[in-house]
Amino acid sequence: MSGLTVTDLHARHGRADVLTGLDLTVGDGELAAVLGPSGCGKSTLLRIVAGFHAAASGTVAVGGRVLDDGRARVRAEQRRIGYVPQDGALFPHLTAAGNIGFGLPRAERKARVAELLDLVGLGGLGDRHPHQLSGGQQQRVALARALAPRPDLLLLDEPFSALDAQLRIELRAEVAAALRSAGATAVLVTHDVDEALAFADIVAVMRDGRITQADAPDTLFHRPVDTHVARALGEANLLPAVCADGEARTGLGALPLSEPLLMTEALTSSGSGTVLLRPRQLRLGDEGMRATVTAVHFRGHDHRVELSCAGEDGRQERLVAYTDTTPPGPGSSVGVTVVGAAHALSPAGEAAAAPAPETETVPERTVAKAH
Amino acid sequence: MTLTSTPSPAVRPPRPPRRIRTAGSGVLALVAIVVTLLVASPLVFVALEASQSGWGTVQRLLGRPLIATLFWHTAVLTAIVTVGALVLGFGAAWLVERTDLPLRRTWTVLVAMPLAIPEFVHGYCWVSLFPSVQGLWGAALVMTSSLYPLVFLPVAAVLRRSDASAEEVARSLGKGRLTVLWRVTLPQTRPALAGGALLVALYLLGEYGAFAMLRYDTFATAIYTQFETAFDTVSASVLSLILIALALVVVLLQNRIGRQRGRVVREGNATRPATPVALAGAKPLALLAMAALVGVAVGVPVYALGYWLVKGGSTTLPSAEIWSLTATTLGYALAAAAIATAAAVPVALYAWRRDTRLARAVEQTAYLTRALPGIAVALAVVFFAIRYAQPFYEQPPLLVAGYVALFFPLALTAVRSSLAQVPHGVEDVARSLGTAPLAVLARVTLPLILPGLGAAFAMVALTASTELTATLLLRPTGTDTLATQFWTYTTGLAWGAAAPYAAVMTALSVPAVLLLTRRTLGGARTAKEAAR
Numbered sequence: 001m002s003g004l005t006v007t008d009l010h011a012r013h014g015r016a017d018v019l020t021g022l023d024l025t026v027g028d029g030e031l032a033a034v035l036g037p038s039g040c041g042k043s044t045l046l047r048i049v050a051g052f053h054a055a056a057s058g059t060v061a062v063g064g065r066v067l068d069d070g071r072a073r074v075r076a077e078q079r080r081i082g083y084v085p086q087d088g089a090l091f092p093h094l095t096a097a098g099n100i101g102f103g104l105p106r107a108e109r110k111a112r113v114a115e116l117l118d119l120v121g122l123g124g125l126g127d128r129h130p131h132q133l134s135g136g137q138q139q140r141v142a143l144a145r146a147l148a149p150r151p152d153l154l155l156l157d158e159p160f161s162a163l164d165a166q167l168r169i170e171l172r173a174e175v176a177a178a179l180r181s182a183g184a185t186a187v188l189v190t191h192d193v194d195e196a197l198a199f200a201d202i203v204a205v206m207r208d209g210r211i212t213q214a215d216a217p218d219t220l221f222h223r224p225v226d227t228h229v230a231r232a233l234g235e236a237n238l239l240p241a242v243c244a245d246g247e248a249r250t251g252l253g254a255l256p257l258s259e260p261l262l263m264t265e266a267l268t269s270s271g272s273g274t275v276l277l278r279p280r281q282l283r284l285g286d287e288g289m290r291a292t293v294t295a296v297h298f299r300g301h302d303h304r305v306e307l308s309c310a311g312e313d314g315r316q317e318r319l320v321a322y323t324d325t326t327p328p329g330p331g332s333s334v335g336v337t338v339v340g341a342a343h344a345l346s347p348a349g350e351a352a353a354a355p356a357p358e359t360e361t362v363p364e365r366t367v368a369k370a371h
Numbered sequence: 372m373t374l375t376s377t378p379s380p381a382v383r384p385p386r387p388p389r390r391i392r393t394a395g396s397g398v399l400a401l402v403a404i405v406v407t408l409l410v411a412s413p414l415v416f417v418a419l420e421a422s423q424s425g426w427g428t429v430q431r432l433l434g435r436p437l438i439a440t441l442f443w444h445t446a447v448l449t450a451i452v453t454v455g456a457l458v459l460g461f462g463a464a465w466l467v468e469r470t471d472l473p474l475r476r477t478w479t480v481l482v483a484m485p486l487a488i489p490e491f492v493h494g495y496c497w498v499s500l501f502p503s504v505q506g507l508w509g510a511a512l513v514m515t516s517s518l519y520p521l522v523f524l525p526v527a528a529v530l531r532r533s534d535a536s537a538e539e540v541a542r543s544l545g546k547g548r549l550t551v552l553w554r555v556t557l558p559q560t561r562p563a564l565a566g567g568a569l570l571v572a573l574y575l576l577g578e579y580g581a582f583a584m585l586r587y588d589t590f591a592t593a594i595y596t597q598f599e600t601a602f603d604t605v606s607a608s609v610l611s612l613i614l615i616a617l618a619l620v621v622v623l624l625q626n627r628i629g630r631q632r633g634r635v636v637r638e639g640n641a642t643r644p645a646t647p648v649a650l651a652g653a654k655p656l657a658l659l660a661m662a663a664l665v666g667v668a669v670g671v672p673v674y675a676l677g678y679w680l681v682k683g684g685s686t687t688l689p690s691a692e693i694w695s696l697t698a699t700t701l702g703y704a705l706a707a708a709a710i711a712t713a714a715a716v717p718v719a720l721y722a723w724r725r726d727t728r729l730a731r732a733v734e735q736t737a738y739l740t741r742a743l744p745g746i747a748v749a750l751a752v753v754f755f756a757i758r759y760a761q762p763f764y765e766q767p768p769l770l771v772a773g774y775v776a777l778f779f780p781l782a783l784t785a786v787r788s789s790l791a792q793v794p795h796g797v798e799d800v801a802r803s804l805g806t807a808p809l810a811v812l813a814r815v816t817l818p819l820i821l822p823g824l825g826a827a828f829a830m831v832a833l834t835a836s837t838e839l840t841a842t843l844l845l846r847p848t849g850t851d852t853l854a855t856q857f858w859t860y861t862t863g864l865a866w867g868a869a870a871p872y873a874a875v876m877t878a879l880s881v882p883a884v885l886l887l888t889r890r891t892l893g894g895a896r897t898a899k900e901a902a903r
Binding site: 050052075076081093145148151 | 793794795796797799800801802803804805806807808814815818819
């Protein structure tokens with residue numbers, strides 16, 4: 001068993017609190033992604049699990065074996081946890097094969113290195129030095145090196161961020177496939193939403209040193225617990241709404257609610273609160289509420305349309321919709337209809353009367369970067 | 372469950388965590404701090420000696436006109452030599468790095484070569500050929516022509532590495548070549564110029580031999596006279612404290628400039644070499660200027676050495692003694708180099724791994740010891756031996772200890788800069804692969820910095836083998852090195868007899884200068900950059 005259990009983890013850099021009561025559970029053989037803006041403490045979390053940084057309090061356990069309880073720690077070299085840092089950190093003085101074989105006993109080295117070179121698609125390149133390999137090849141060697149001693153858990157700290165866009169997509173798919181076929185338990189840390197959603201079985205959204213929500217990517221995208229998670233996962237139309245009887249009355253009319261049960265938690269006693277509509281849920285046509293197109297961006301695979309319409313309380317609401325067909329130009333009037341259900345949100349510590357829908361993909365919060 | 376299909380011991384009884392926190396890192400911190408305190412201790416001993424006589428005596432000494440004279444001498448000479456070195460160093464660097472001057476590689480080596488000739492040998496060469504070279508202007512001539520490479524090398528390095536696009540943009544904005552040189556190129560090199568100028572000042576403060584030969588009194592010569600001739604240890608130590616204070620100011624200024632470096636100079640890894648400026652009609656003039664510079668700074672010393680070697684050859688044949696002295700000299704130098712390099716490793720490692728206030732303070736303190744001139748280190752070691760280690764007085768270990776204290780910053784710089792090229796995280800990764808900290812050091816970190824250790828060793832060994840001031844005070848009774856034997860002959864005006872020793876010292880220094888030139892200019896790419 002090699003599941004990771006992190007309980008009530010606190011950590012500091014000097015006097016700054018970086019982690020404040022973080023809980024995370026990753027099941028045996030699961031691929032997890034921790035998603036958060038830079039400076040939220042993601043890397044610190046990985047470094048504590050790997051054993052490079054001490055927890056102030058809380059527990060880290062892998063497969064039931066306690067590695068750090070805030071007082072005593074198991075040494076990094078005795079944890080059997082693989083680690084792939086952002087830039088790979090290959091040993092420059094060793095060949096690819098030398099790098100991969102570094103953590104292996106001499107007797108096993110040859111066979112195992114060949115096996116891993118094949119696994120990461122670098123058969124025949126074992127004699128190359130790191131500077132003779134491309135960025136993608138270097139990351140593959142770093143991955144193979146971490147996998148070689150058969151660790152109980154693999155940690156990946158933004159391992160694809162130094163690569164160009166196309167290679168990044170290919171490599172992360174390959175790595176995810178390789179890890180799945182090996183039945184590995186792994187934790188990937190990233191600030192890239194697409195990467196987290198594409199890679200992982202469960203995605204944990206991190207904010208201010210805690211995990212806000214950890215769930216399957218699909219659940220997280222459509223049923224976030226609060227506005228912060230909703231925005232962290234992609235563009236979101238957050239509309240003020242009055243909810244009652246499984247319905248939300250919004251500027252776009254009465255919409256069915258996804259989870260009536262959540263209402264009581266998410267909304268104030270008067271039933272007013274915020275609901276989430278993803279840009280793809282909005283359809284533009286002749287019917288529905290009238291709205292004015294304010295801007296259109298063609299993005300190759302679709303169009304991103306910014307709209308303005310009269311809200312529930314008479315204010316102008318800004319909305320974002322993605323359409324596959326060419327939308328009318330700016331200044332035109334269109335009808336907006338909603339597909340699927342609205343999802344009620346709790347306000348994530350922000351002012352309950354949430355302002356007009358925000359359209360950021362990444363929260364603006366930055367803390368002094370700690371690694 | 373592990374990460375492959377191959378089965379491995381599946382069930383492992385949960386092991387209780389062990390206390391490990393400070394095992395490795397604590398030892399490293401302790402060693403680093405102890406080393407730093409040791410190399411900084413000369414300051415304490417000089418201060419102790421000065422305080423022996425009480426505050427009244429010190430005040431009386433400070434009021435003497437001698438102090439004012441020394442200050443004046445130091446200030447005037449520093450001003451003249453620094454300006455001269457800046458002009459010559461920048462001019463040569465610009466010609467070599469930014470124009471189509473023929474034979475630029477050869478010129479680069481030749482222009483850096485004066486560093487291979489110890490300053491006191493420079494002095495000897497001029498004084499022996501032209502007895503009128505002395506006093507302020509003699510000292511200015513000799514010191515400028517021997518120290519300008521300290522400006523040339525860093526400026527040339529900046530010009531080589533900095534992106535030429537800023538200059539091209541300035542040209543495209545309608546600025547002429549001279550305007551660009553003045554408003555774009557020169558400001559880019561300002562930190563290097565300032566750093567070089569302060570290094571020149573530091574050398575001037577510490578130099579003894581050349582000034583003694585040129586009969587120009589500075590703090591170093593006055594200290595030596597007070598101590599060796601007048602046996603006045605109190606005066607010597609008070610003067611030493613003033614000298615150290617001056618040097619500390621220089622080093623602190625230098626540190627501030629070092630920090631500005633990143634802001635002013637852009638060193639991309641995708642820099643393009645600049646298109647050389649066509650000298651066209653000015654080419655003969657530029658060649659003439661370079662030839663004149665090299666002629667004065669290298670030609671005159673080489674001619675003097677050749678002249679006296681030939682002329683002295685008839686009377687005093689270089690005997691077998693010179694080879695035994697070379698062996699003695701190298702023996703001391705190699706021992707000092709080994710110890711200094713070994714001592715630099717923990718300090719450099721500690722500062723590299725830790726970004727704590729303590730680690731930074733330790734490293735800063737270690738670098739501050741650059742402010743300790745040879746004469747002050749020697750005095751401190753003598754005081755220490757007389758008071759606390761009488762049996763070691765005038766014994767070989769003391770000379771080695773003096774060299775180590777004196778050249779520790781040199782070793783630290785070399786080790787630190789090679790550590791800076793080690794990609795971050797390799798030690799962490801190695802540990803996550805199940806390697807214990809000491810094994811990580813042996814298998815990853817030390818192999819990666821091996822070239823740096825070699826450079827540190829070579830630089831210290833070669834510099835120590837031409838050291839004069841501290842050697843004169845610390846050498847064991849009856850022992851001579853190349854430098855002290857040379858000094859004995861020159862003080863007796865035996866120019867011909869001294870020449871072979873000067874030639875051997877110069878020959879020994881040439882590899883060090885080539886190494887320094889390559890390390891400064893060699894487009895040193897970090898492992899990380901090379902890997903991209």
